[in-house]
Amino acid sequence: MAGLLQVGVLLAALAAVHKPLGDYMARVFTSTRHLAVERVVYRAVRVDPDREQHWKTYAAGVLGFSFVSIVLLYLIQRLQSVLPFDFGRGPVEPGIAFNTAISFVANTNWQSYVPETVMGHTVQMLGLTVQNFLSAAVGLSVAMALVRGFVRSRTDRLGNFWVDLTRGTVRILLPMAFLFAVVLVGLGVVQSLRSGVDITSVDGRSNHIALAPAASQEVIKELGTNGGGIFNANSAHPFENPNGWTNLIEIFLLLVIPVSLTRTFGTLVGNRRQGYALLSVMTVLWGAMLAVIWWAEAHPNGPAALLAGAGTEGKEVRFGIAGSALFANSTTGTSTGAVNSMHDSYSGLGGGGTMLNMLFGEMTPGGVGTGLYSMLVMAIIAMFLAGLMVGRTPEYLGKKLGRREVTAAAVTILAMPTVLLLGAGIAILLPGTSGYLANSGPHGWSEVLYAYTSASNNNGSAFAGITVTSPWFQSSLGLCMLFGRLIPILAVLCLAGSLAAQKKVPSTSGTLPTTGALFPTLLTGTVVLVAALTFIPALALGPIAEALA
C-alpha cells in the first residue's frame, strides 16, 4: 500500500512538472538571446553563438569535446596527489583512471573503484561532478539536434553544439541541481568537505566514517541520469539517501528530465500529441517492468524463502521492497545506474527485469537526451515497417525514411548489441574470467552479462558479485562505454542532418498518424521485439534459466 502511494506521488509530481519544464526547455533551445554568463563562455572558447553548424561540424564538436573531457578527467585523477582535499589518497591508478574518465564522460558512471578510498574531494567536485553536468548536457544537445532535424526543412544547419551545451548546463541543469541540492541537504543528505569523522563505536573499536560533499553531487547524479555515487554504497548509503522522502525525490530527479523532454519534443514539432505518443510508450514499458520487478521481489522462490525474507536481501529496510523496486526500475530505465539496493541479490526474474530495462536500449524513459533520441530512432524503425504496410514510402513527422535515414537508424540500434555481445562473449570465453565471478552457472553469466549490458547502454549500475578491476575488464568495459555512447551519437547526428535537408511531406489521410493509439502500440511492440529477439539467447542461459529454476 505504501508502495502504491509512492508510485502515485511520483507519477503525480511528474505529471505536474513535465509541462512547465518541457516547455521551458523548448524555449531554452529556441531562444535567440544569450545570457551574460553564456557570452563569457562563448568568448572564452572563441565561438560565434549565432553561427549554426552543419551536422558534421556539430558531430566534430561532440567528439572533440568528449575527447578533451576524457583526457582532462584522466589527468585530474592521475595528478590527484598535487590537488587539495586528496587526503593522501594518491594518484588514481591508470586502469581505474582510464575506465573512470570514459565512464563519466559517457554519462555511464560505471565505478570500478571505491570512492571513499580512491577519489578525493577535488577529483570528485572538479572532475566527476563537472562531467555529471556536461555529459548530461551533451545528451540534451544531441537530442535537440535530432529534433531540429524533424522540425526544419531544406537546411544543413542543426544549431550550434557549444550553444546547446552551454544553455543545457547553465539554464537547465545548474539551477535545478542547486534547488534540489538545498532540498536534499534539508532532508539530511551530507554536504561536507571533511574527509570524515573518527568515532569510537560501542564495541570500543575506532572507526573512520567518511564524509563528502554528497548533496551537491547526489542531485546531479540523479538529475543528469549519471549514477556515480560519491560513496561506494551509492544511494543505499544513508549519507546519500537517508530516508524514504529523499529516496522518492531521487527517483523523481532520475525521471524528470527524460519525461519532460517528450513534452519539449511535442512543443517543438508543433504537435504536443506527438510527444505524448512517445511518453505513453515510455510509461507503459516503465510501468510493466516495475510490476514485473516488484512482483518478482515480493514473491521470491517458494514459501520458505518468503518467510525467511529472501526478497529483502540486499535491500535497505528504510526503503523496503517497493522503494527498492521503484528505484531499481527507474535507474535501469533511465541509464542512470545509481542503486539503492544490490541488484545482484534480486531474484532471477527481478534481476533479469533490470537487465531487460537496459537492453531495451535505455529509452524507458532513458537518459537525459539519450532517451528521447533512442526512442525516436526506434520510432523510425517502427514507422519504416508500418509505412511499407500502408503502401507508401515510409515517413515520420513529415520526413521520408529512405536509404540514408534507415542506415543511420540501423547503425544506432546495431551499436549497442554489437559491443555488448562481443564484449560479454569474449569475457566469458577468457580463461581467467570465472576467477572474477562470485557465482558459477547461470548467475555467473548473469553477472558478466549485466556488467557489459550496463556499460554498453551507458547505465553504470553494477550487479556486484563480479570483480572488474583486471586490465581486461577495465579496458573492455571502458571501450563498451565509449562506443556504446559515441557511435549512436554520430549516427543520430547524421540522421538529423539528412532529415533537416529534406522538405516536409504534408500529411493526408494516406499518411499514418503517429498520435492515436495504434502508433504507440506498434512502437512498444517494436522496442520489446527488437530487444527480445536480440537478447533471448543470452538471457536464456542467465536470468531465464534462473527464473525458471
Place this chain on the structure above:
Amino acid sequence: MTTTTDRPAPQHTAERTGRIGAGVFNPRQLLTSLPDALRKLHPRHQVRNPVMFVVWVGSVLSTVFAIGDPDVFTIAVALWLWFTVLFANLAEAVAEGRGKAQAETLRRGKKETVARRLAPDGTEETVPGVSLRIGDLVVVEAGQVIPGDGEIVEGIATVDESAITGESAPVIRESGGDFSSVTGGTTVLSDRIVVRISTKPGESFVDRMIALVEGARRQKTPNEIALTILLSTLTIIFLLAVLTLQPIARHSGSVQSVIVLTALLVCLIPTTIGALLSAIGIAGMDRLVQRNVLATSGRAVEAAGDVSTLLLDKTGTITFGNRRATELIPVGTSTADDLAAAARLSSLADGTPEGRSIVELCARRHGLPAEATEAESAGEFVPFTAQTRMSGIDLDGRLVRKGAASAVRAWVTDQGGESADEVRAVVDRVSAEGATPLVVAEVVAGTPVVHGVVRLSDVVKPRMRDRFAELRSMGIRTVMITGDNPLTARAIADESGVDDFLAEATPEDKMALIRREQEGGWLVAMTGDGTNDAPALAQSDVGVAMNSGTMAAKEAGNMVDLDSDPTKLIEIVEIGKQLLITRGALTTFSVANDLAKYFAILPAMFAGIFPQLDKLNIMNLATPQSAILSAVIFNALVIIGLIPLALRGVRYRPSTANALLRRNLVVYGLGGILTPFVGIWLIDLLVRLIPGIG
C-alpha cells in the same frame, strides 16, 4: 492539349472495379523454373542478397560437417538448408519466368525487318532494319512492317499495333500533330508513309519493353534498398547473437555443434522476406505489364504508391469523350415535340458524336425513328463548317438548322425573322450551368421560327464519385484539368466529386500547377499524350504517356499505357501501394516468426543442461533433434508457401492508413507470431517418425 483517342477503353479496364486482381499462379511454374533456380545457386548470384548469402554459407558449412560426420540429423539439416536457398531461388525464377514468357511473345513479333531507306537524292535502297540510324528516312507501304521507332514526316496510314498493345483495332497515324509517332514492329495496313527513325537499333521501344519485362536490368528501388539495409542489420544482430551463444554455452557446460548453431541462425535471420524480396519487385512490374502498362523503372512504380495529387484530364477520364444531348428546351410557341422533330432532322446527317446523341435523345424521349427514313434521305444536308458553325437539312422547302447560338440567331435574322429575348435567356442559363447550348431553328413557309435549345453536357462516367471518395480516403487529392471555362469546369467538378479543377488550362498552367504541388511536398501523377504535355510529364513524379501519343510524350513520361486509357492512373497508384504493402507485410511476418523458433530451438539446445528450460517447449516437440529440424523445415516451406502471395501481392483495399496498418498488423504481425507455432508443431509430428530423429 490533346487528351484522348477515339478508341474506347478496352473492356477489362472499364469494367474493373478498382481492385488489383490476382495474377494467375500455376504450381507447375515451380517445376519449370527449377533449372533456373539451380543455376542461381552459384555464389556470384547469392552474394547479391545478403540474407540468403548467409544461408548459402550456412548450407556449405553444414554440408562439410554432414560429410565429415554423417548422421541422420546432420544430413537432414544440411539438406533442408539447401532447400531453403533453392526455394528462394525458385521464388525469383518463377517471377522472372512469367516476365520471360511475355518477352518471348514480344520477341516473336519482332521479326527481322527490311527497310526501304530514302537517300538524300530521293532514291530508295533496301537495307536491313538493324542498320538504320537516327535521322534516316524510310518508306513504308501497306502490308509492310515499320522497321524502327520514329515520327511520320509524310503521309497518313492505318497501322496495326497489336504486336505491342494486343489491341486488334487498327489506329490512324499521320504526319504532324499528336498522332505522328510509330513503333517499330507494327504493320502498316493501308497507304504509304515516310518515317524519320528516332532510335538506334537495339534501343527501340520493343527492345526496352523486352528488357523491362525480363527484369534483365532490374535495379533495386529506393525502398527496396532501404529495406535491404534493415534486413542486413537484423542479420548482423542475429549473427552476433548466435556467435556469442557458443562461449556462453561453453560456460554453462553445454557446447553446441556447428550444425545446431547454423540451424538457429538460419531460422532467426529474415529468410522469408529475404527470399521473396526480389520476386515481389519483379511481380509488381509484372502486374503493371499485365495491365498493359510499361514502367521505365521500378522507382516509378514505387513513386506511384506515394502519389498525393492526381491530375486527371476531364475528357475521357472523368467524362465520356464527347458531349451529349441531355435536354430539349422549347421556346415561344414551339412544343417539345416540334423541337425534337426539328432537332432530329437537323442532326440526321451529322456524324459527330454530338449529332448522334441528339438523334438518340429524340428517339429515346420522343419515340422518333433513330434512322433517316427514305423520304428524309432525299433531303439536302448542310454540313457543319467552321465558317457557318451550323449544320442542318433542306427538305421539301423546310430549312432546318442547329448550331451555336450566335450563328443561328444571325441566320434567323438573315431569313427576315427575329430571335426572341426568351431564347437569349435560355442560352445564357444553359451556358451558366456549364453546358453547351445549341439553338434549333427552322424556316417554314418563308417564316423563320426558333424552336428552342438543345443542351449538350459532359456526361460524367458512372461511379466516378465513389472512385474519388476512395482516393480521398487513401489521401490522394484529385485535380481535374480541362480547357473549359471555369463555370463549365465547376459544374463538372461538382457533379463528379473531384477535389479541385484547373479550368482553361494551358500547358504552362499545368506545369505551374505541378510545380506548386511539388513545392508543397506533394507527389504528382498525370497522364498525357501530346507533345505539349511532354514537359509536364517529365516534371511530374509519375507521368503516364498514352501509347497513342507522340514520341516526345512517351520519352518524357516514366510509364506508357498501351491501352491509352487515362483512368488507368488510378490502378497504377494501387499497384504501387500494393507492392510496398507486400514487402512490409512479409517483413513483419518474417520477423514475427522468430519468436516461435526461439521456443522450439532454445529448449532443444539447453534443456539438457538446464532442465527448467524445457518449460519453454510449449509445442511439446519430441526430441531436440526433431525440434530443430522442424524449425528448419518450417522456415524453408514457408518460403514456398508464400510464393503465390509474393507474386499476387497482398490484398489491398483503398482505405485510410490507420485501417490498413491495423489489418496488416493483425494478419501478418499476429499471424506471423502464431503461424509457426502451429506449423512447427505439425511438422514435428511427422519428423519425429524418422528413425534417428524422433
